[in-house]
Amino acid sequence: MAKRILSVTYIDGIYHYLEVDRQAGGLFPRTSTPQIAATEEALIAVCQKAEEIYLCGEFPTALYQWETLPRVAKRYLPNLVRQAAREKAEASASIQVRFETLEDVLESGGPRTRVAYIAVHDEDLTPIWSALERVMKKVKAISPLPVALASAVVQADKPEKDFIVSWVGEQSTMIVIGSSKGQVKMARSLPLGLSGGQKDADPEEARRFSEELSREISRTTTFFKQEFRSGVPGVIYFLGPPRLKALLEANVPFGVPPDQRFRLSTSLIQNMKDEDTSLGFHVVSNFFVPAAFNFLPVETVGRHKADVLYAAAVVILVLLAAAAVIWDFQLYNRKQARITDYHLKYTELKQLQADVSQKQAEVDKLRPFEGWKRFYEDTFENRPAWNRIFSELALILPGNIVLNTVALKEPAGRQGVEGPVLDTEIAGEIQADNWEQGLSVLREFGERLQMSPLFDVTEVEYTPRELAEVTKVFSFKIGLKLVPQRMAHES
Numbered sequence: 391m392a393k394r395i396l397s398v399t400y401i402d403g404i405y406h407y408l409e410v411d412r413q414a415g416g417l418f419p420r421t422s423t424p425q426i427a428a429t430e431e432a433l434i435a436v437c438q439k440a441e442e443i444y445l446c447g448e449f450p451t452a453l454y455q456w457e458t459l460p461r462v463a464k465r466y467l468p469n470l471v472r473q474a475a476r477e478k479a480e481a482s483a484s485i486q487v488r489f490e491t492l493e494d495v496l497e498s499g500g501p502r503t504r505v506a507y508i509a510v511h512d513e514d515l516t517p518i519w520s521a522l523e524r525v526m527k528k529v530k531a532i533s534p535l536p537v538a539l540a541s542a543v544v545q546a547d548k549p550e551k552d553f554i555v556s557w558v559g560e561q562s563t564m565i566v567i568g569s570s571k572g573q574v575k576m577a578r579s580l581p582l583g584l585s586g587g588q589k590d591a592d593p594e595e596a597r598r599f600s601e602e603l604s605r606e607i608s609r610t611t612t613f614f615k616q617e618f619r620s621g622v623p624g625v626i627y628f629l630g631p632p633r634l635k636a637l638l639e640a641n642v643p644f645g646v647p648p649d650q651r652f653r654l655s656t657s658l659i660q661n662m663k664d665e666d667t668s669l670g671f672h673v674v675s676n677f678f679v680p681a682a683f684n685f686l687p688v689e690t691v692g693r694h695k696a697d698v699l700y701a702a703a704v705v706i707l708v709l710l711a712a713a714a715v716i717w718d719f720q721l722y723n724r725k726q727a728r729i730t731d732y733h734l735k736y737t738e739l740k741q742l743q744a745d746v747s748q749k750q751a752e753v754d755k756l757r758p759f760e761g762w763k764r765f766y767e768d769t770f771e772n773r774p775a776w777n778r779i780f781s782e783l784a785l786i787l788p789g790n791i792v793l794n795t796v797a798l799k800e801p802a803g804r805q806g807v808e809g810p811v812l813d814t815e816i817a818g819e820i821q822a823d824n825w826e827q828g829l830s831v832l833r834e835f836g837e838r839l840q841m842s843p844l845f846d847v848t849e850v851e852y853t854p855r856e857l858a859e860v861t862k863v864f865s866f867k868i869g870l871k872l873v874p875q876r877m878a879h880e881s
Contacts, residue, residue: 392418396440397676398433399424399535400447400518402561405433408673409440416660417677424670430521437525444676446535447518448562451511453479454536454574456618461494461501475509484512490573490682506573508534508683519687532686533679535672536577540568542675543627546654552623554647556607557671558584558630563603564672565610567623572680576614580606584631600641608645608841616778625649632665645841774812774872779844786838788831793818799869812872813848820864825854828864836868846871 392411399406405427409420427433437443455478459470471489479485489507496502515532522529539555549570557564561583567576582602611622626647628634635652643650653664658674667674710717787793799813822828832852839845849869854862 393441394439395442395444395677396437397673398427398437398443398445399538399672399676400445401535401559401672402448405430406670406673407433407436408670409436410659410677412442417658418660419662422662422666424673433521434524437522437528440525440528443522443525443529444531444679445518445522445529446533446538446672446676446679447514448564448579449510449514449534450579451479451483451514452534452536452577453509454506454577455509456492456504456506456573456575458495458497458502458504460499461503467491467503467505471505471507475507479509479511485509486512486515486685488683488685490680492573506575508537508574510534510685515685526687529686531676531679531681531684533676533683534574534577534685535564535675536566536574537683538675538679539564539566539671540574541572541678541680542658542671543568543654544570544572545678546656546658549625551625552620554607554611554623554626556603556626556628558582558603558628558634559672560585560631563606563630565607567610567614575618576610578606578610582606584634584637596637597641600638600643604643604645605841607643609843611645612842623647625651627651627654629653629668629671631669634668775844779872782842782844786835786842788835790821790831791818791835792821814870814872815867816870817865817867820866822862822864824862825864828852828854828862832864832866839868839870844873846873 392413395410395412395417397408397410406424407427408424410417411420412418427436453475455475457474459467459474462470468487468489472487475485475487487507487509489505492504492506494501494503518532519526539557543549543553543555551570552575553568553570555564555566555568557566561581563580563582563584565578565580566574568574582599584599607626614620615622624647626649628638628650629652638650638652653668657664657667658678659667662674783793783796793816795815795817797815797817799815820828820831822831829852832850836847836850840847847868847870849867851867852864853866854864
């Protein structure tokens, strides 16, 4: 018998939903495209007809992290992950954390555990919990939308390596980099949209859309390379309105992986066209959210478990009524086990109190070093991030450009509007067949510099050196502003 299930996505302040029937042969949609619930009451009316509900949200405060932590006993790992998340989130914010263990690794400091975790502020989750309070028993999963997008791509195409998925909506665009197992490595939400109802876009508007999308994808991959010390994924999925493919084919995006796909190789929903799946991918993907990143309220999870336990308890009571002696024996064993557990936890408490006292003493010993911290902040953090600057130049420098000098201008270290900046000038030569070809190469190099979070191009000077030679060489100078270490790490 078919089970009626509902997928809901809350994005840009609007509830999008899709009703499907789960049968032995898969998921069968009741409508070809997602619908919109204009109010919470309208959403509840739809939810009341469903047997199961899956919801994803944009959750702007969501923090996606991969981190290596000290290896501890399994029961201590959740607290360790929550502590790591609080250190990266706002100190005063109340957050919900879900994580998945990836692997155990051995580093110079000893055995460690690598985890992927997501932290979401309660202020993003509370409105969702409140809106679904009346139907919370039917809700099976609440998760960030990037998790659903990455998991659905893995479910459909089973990529062997990291990939990028760019879902384009009417008001927002979501860029997600996922692993081959579906975990989110990086996610960004952009106020960049494309209406699905408009058939033909203005050519200039289409060009601007492609350029802006290309820039944001390039920035995302730059952050990814810096964070994970890994190459850019080789495949990207562009999913959204039907006209997205024609628009990007007419205005080819730059700086994106060469393998560009506009559809999934396997259908996730039965009897649903590829263009409809792409248009409603933000809703279709909700059915494939992994259990590890479910942000249902803790008390709701407890109620679900309690319902299962209650049903099991009824069966147990029937059996115990026919076996009173066995029940008494089990009760005695349970009592002894709890007494033993109490003594173990009491001993553990004393040990933790001793550890806290020891750590406090170590903190007191380290207080004299606060001056060194201020010295570090006043000197090192306000200097340029030279290692990252030269690494970035090496990545974006074309083969036919030679840099002769990289020099600081005077005055060095002056204060700008947003913090200390350093005016810099780089000079070099371009080898090209003619003046126009050299200018084109210089423009491309300048665009790459401007796209980097480490540079801000201020001026460009370009002159030929000797046009009569067979191999022509053109000189150029580019004025830049560099950011200090602190601001570079924040980029």
